[in-house]
Amino acid sequence: MVAAYGRHYLVEAEDGEYLRCVPRGKQSLAACGDRVQVTRTAPGEGVIEEIGPRTAVFLRAAPHRRKLIAANLTQIAIVCAGEPSLADDLVARALVAAEDQGLRAFLVLNKTDLVEAATVARARLAPFAQAGYPVVELSARRDPAPLRRHLSGAVTALVGQSGMGKSTIVNALVPQARAATREISRFLDSGRHATTAARLYRLEPAGAIVDSPGVREFGLAHLGRAAIERGFPELRPLGGECRFTDCRHRAEPGCAVRAAVDRGRIHPRRIELLHRILDAESAPRR
Ligand SMILES: Nc1nc2c(ncn2[C@@H]2O[C@H](COP(=O)(O)OP(=O)(O)O)[C@@H](O)[C@H]2O)c(=O)[nH]1
Ligand SMILES: [Mg+2]
Ligand SMILES: [Zn+2]
Incomplete structure (x- = not known):
């Protein structure tokens, strides 16, 4: 489909x-x-x-409404850029949703031709790079080639805020994409939905790429506290090292996570994002 x-x-x-x-x-x-x-x-x-049975389903969720983005992916690429302004909270949330489904994930820093804006965006992505997520830099307008080897043989969904360049990347990689979008509008007798739905394109010689509509909010209402924490893989090596088993990694004594932040092993922004997401989702314990 x-x-x-x-x-x-x-x-x-x-x-x-x-x-x-x-x-x-x-x-x-x-x-x-x-x-x-x-x-x-x-x-x-x-x-x-x-x-048919799904290997994974990438979704976001408001409290009573799930939005399936795509199924049977092998990885997601979160498309970022210096313009429009980049919300790192949304990046962290998409990564949590990916980790929950066991999907590989990496970041794309697009629009590197906008040098100053890209410098700011690169700094905003540094906490994710430190956490181990690859960052692939490119200017889709000039050359999408740096992305190609990361896509080969994989089924990849491009996700992210509106305006970051997802469709530009797909159009640059899939020569017939523009025509296909026009065709679908005619096919369904309505151009209305053609840009508001996810769309899968085959890649040669193998794999596929999914262009998805921009997200303003990436809800994680389907996930509990533990699943959200598991979406921060750099915390895994510290599993169980905090003095209290229910440690929230805020001001508790003997917190291994805070200690790792103090030693520079974990980026403080990542812990801020973790707390922000947990507070916003007021995640019930599961
Ligand atoms: N300067 C520059 N602009 C780009 C680049 N890639 C995309 N854009 C522009 O960014 C805007 C949004 O791109 P689009 O692909 O529609 O973003 P989407 O909402 O993520 O699908 C368009 O005006 C594109 O021309 C790039 O590498 N450099
Ligand atoms: Mg688009
Ligand atoms: Zn702790």
Whole structure:
């Protein structure tokens, strides 16, 4: 399934044909990247009978509303840039959602041609780099090539704030992407949704890339406190070393995390982000 537009789904059949599909009945929603079983009903049309098992589902969630971004990914790339202004809170949240699903994740610093803005953004990403996330720098306008080897053979979703350059990157990497987007608008008789839905494109010779709509808020309401903490992998080696087993890593005595921050092993901004996310989600203990 390469794209979902409301109740309409665009499905790529095994022979490469694109089918416009609707779900059978009120079954659970399919996500971009899902493998689905389809019954053909007319030329170019079908009904989704069943959604296949998922290896992972990348999603964000408000308290009573989940938003599936894509399924069956192998990794996510969080697209960042100096312009518009970069929200590191959103970066941290997307990484938590990825870690929860066991997805590899890395950061893309796009628009390096805007030298001054890129310097500011690079500094804002330093805490993530220190935590071990690769940062791939490029200017999609000039040359998307630095990204290519990170995508080969993988199914990668590009996620991030609006305006960071996700669609520009996809258009630079997938020659037929622009045409495909236009085609879909016509196909679904509505241009309206074409830019508000995630869309999967095949990469040659293997793999795929998912362009997703910009996110302003990346809710983690589906995750409890423990899962959010696990989204900060640099804390893992310290597991259980705090004096109190329920240590919040704030002002407790004998906190191994604070000690690691003081020794420069963990970036203080990451702990600030952890606390901000926990406070905002007021995550119940699970
Ligand atoms: N200067 C510069 N602008 C870029 C670059 N990549 C994208 N943009 C511009 O940033 C704006 C937003 O890009 P878009 O791909 O629509 O962002 P998206 O919302 O993340 O999909 C557009 O005006 C692009 O032309 C780049 O490498 N350098
Ligand atoms: Mg876009
Ligand atoms: Zn602690």
